[in-house]
Amino acid sequence: MEKKAAAMGAAARVSGIVREFQKKCDSPIGKLHNVADSMAVEMRVGLASEGGSMLKMLISYVDNLPTGEEEGLFYALDLGGTNFRVLRVHLGGKGKGLIKTEFDEVSIPPHCMTSSSHELFDFIAAELARFVATEGENSHPFPGRQRELGFTFSFPVRQTSISSGTLIKWTKGFSIEDAVGEDVVGELNKAMERVGLHMRVTALVNDTIGTLAGGRYYNPDVVAAVILGTGMNAAYVERANAIPKWQGPLPRSGDMVINMEWGNFRSSDLPLTEYDNDLDVASLNPGEQIFEKMISGMYLGEILRRVLLKIAEEAEFFGDSVPEKLKIPFILRTPHMSAMHHDTSSNLKDVASKLRDILEINNTSLTMRKVVVELCDTIATRGARLSAAGIYGILKKLGRDTRKDGEYQKSVIALDGGLFEHYEKFRQSMESTLKELLGEEASDSVVITHSNDGSGIGAALLAASHSQYL
Template identity: 50%
Template sequence: MGRVQWLSVAVGCAAAVVTCAVAAALVARRASARYRWNRAVEVVRGFEKGCATPTERLQRVVNSLAVEMFAGLASEDASKVRMLLTCVDELPDGSEEGIYYAIDLGGTSFRVMKLELGSGSMVINKKVEYRPIAEELTKGSSEDLFDLIASALKNFIEREGGKDEGRALGFTFSFPVRQASISSGSLIRWTKEFSIEEAVGKDVAQCLNEALVRNGLNLQVTALVNNAVGTLAMGHYYDEDTVAAVIIGAGTNASYIERSAAITKCRGLLTNSDLTVVNVEWGSFRPPQIPLTPYDICFNVEKKRNHYDQAFEKMISGVYLGEIARLVLQGMAQESDVFGSSVNFLSTPFIFSTPCLSAIREDDSPDLRVVGRVLEEQLKIQDVPLKTRRLVVRICDIATRRAARLAAAGIVAILQKIGRDGTLCGTTNVRKIRGEPKRSVVAIEGGLYQGYSVFREYLNEAVDEILGDEIASTMYMQWWIDIKWIKKWIVRYF
């Protein structure tokens, strides 16, 4: 073999070696990418497994909550749910007339309202304004917070050209309060990221009354209620078969009409009426059948709080669902490179809001363009591949589905407590319907339920699963849309 031939063979061998090396590198890179992708998928699978809510498990949650409700009515501090007495023993029936003012405080904003009622469940005129609450006011002083509210009410009345003298003022205060009368109540604790410690133990109605005086208003609080109680009153105003109310928004809670004879604690607060409205305060319920995932526990640890503090609320409500999804996304980013290197924003607590989560879950475009836009604009993550976008949608769906199904279990627990769930005291023995079925209406309010159709569908589906077809057919969930509120929910992202 000549020199030229040997050189040709050598070059060919070298090329083969290089080709093999390149091929091996590509194979190794693909294997590495597949491994990292599988790690991301495993994070999501683990989250999905931890959030599983089969019907049998939900039924056990129903039974557990009903037991806690019984205990909470028996004595103070005997239950994980407070079962607060509201001093409300009579609900609107449609005969009310006149002009009323109201304030609703319970989340990242508050509402002031003027309402004119005519007889026959007729709302002649309603005017509502929304005001945001700066974060520093949720952690500042009670005087500053209530001055903001009183000032907003004063400006609202002046713009409406109304007069405040002699008008009734309702105050919806959506935090746990221990009431001694219909127009007063001391704050037990803050929830939903409020932390004005010096206000704990104070009469919140009196705090507002003092702020009204400071702002030159001739109004006093005539009724102090939780938003769940207010929703129950609204439901009963429109439909006398309303037996309970549920809030599913920034936070979550419920109220219902209870027989006075079933309440053995604090009998001195009860009136001569046979019925009393109870504020369940179910946000503090910790369902033993539902494990907390690492993503539920994590943000409690960061804030140095008890893992079990407001557990039910933190698995359901709008303040937390987006945060749970963010923590899962962060876990994916730590286990893989599916989001590339631009993941700094994923480490910022509460940067991923629940409206973002709902926008992602409800994106039905073929290329999931809304998902890409949310990730880019909210989390600064660009050029996310389609298969990764699908994984993000799945995360949002898992968090949504668990939340909605747990809320459904809570609703059925109330029905069980008042004997409207079709069972015999929560046992497996089914009560047969005889004669005309009795309607059970549950009034539901809150932006998460009203503004997020997938959540609503999952909740309704779970209620039907737990109750069964025969009982579910007598059950009605009624909700009223305030268009401005829903627009506010949507516009927070779009």
């Protein structure tokens, strides 16, 4: 009798912790409307002045997005970690589109990541030159022209033009002091000159803007791009005359792409829990990137681990002792969570195997596995609904959530990133929530499309749309 009573008491404690967590994560449609309203307000504040908003609303200097009429051979360099990619994209012009894409991936030697700017960029330029040498005779459609390159540089940069930007700081294991504060495009151009490569950087971009470019190339109705992966961000097309902090002459297109850096968004309407707060305090950047910490692939698995740890400690969920592996931060990754969430087997065997293989938790009951799936669903659904509210905030800022001249404007959102591409239940929840926010009439005018490889092909397309030969 005592054992039975103890088991019932533990089950009640588990249920109580789970229900409390679900209640705190709840994101009713009214709350999401408030989040979207706050996003639109912060966007306006960020466009008005530097440092006025938690959203940086960075001016990208991209004022010409691809139209599909670009013609020629263009290159891209995608540098964002310990590997970089070089791409060659052959564009056929109007009606022909993208004819051919070739790429190569290169590992950066560890010493180049910590030595000198000269050494890093010389290595990159040499690899670029090697790749260009595989172009083949007569393959360049405009002989004699200087080759043009789109440079995706996924480190914090203060952009000063479409083809220049100073490095603010290194991340991801890089530490090259003499490059900080320098123009990264200038450093690359000088290195290309040193190796005799006749090429210039036409566009310096990040992966979100590349995704926007890739989407626009195929569809003129693309107005924004969102990355939902390990990290997250959004960029969109703004009217240049709606950017009070823009000091230069208005571009001929009348448009300017804005890099929102929306991961830093925060609102009193965000359904934060004790687990989110604890995760934030323990992070490398406490108080920052709150929106990202609730949504992105970097953190969803860690939120799940923290909830499981609490019910293991307070309700003996996994037995008398707390599994040691469960105490290790970030041991549960979002792909693990996604695999468990999508387990459709009658006995949830994938959940059992993940708990066994990753956390060394054996002999889980079906009831326990169902609780894990339930937690996965709560965490993913909250993240998906919040990301939909963010997208809706962009549409509100652009006035695309209401009728214009009696009808809704067609608005296409280009999305990329592993979370969007591979976490099916997350994607479905996000798309259905966006429809719910828009309402039945407006929802048909908004389309989500997958824009793959924006950080690579998108950069080459931006080199084309900002070509000196246009």
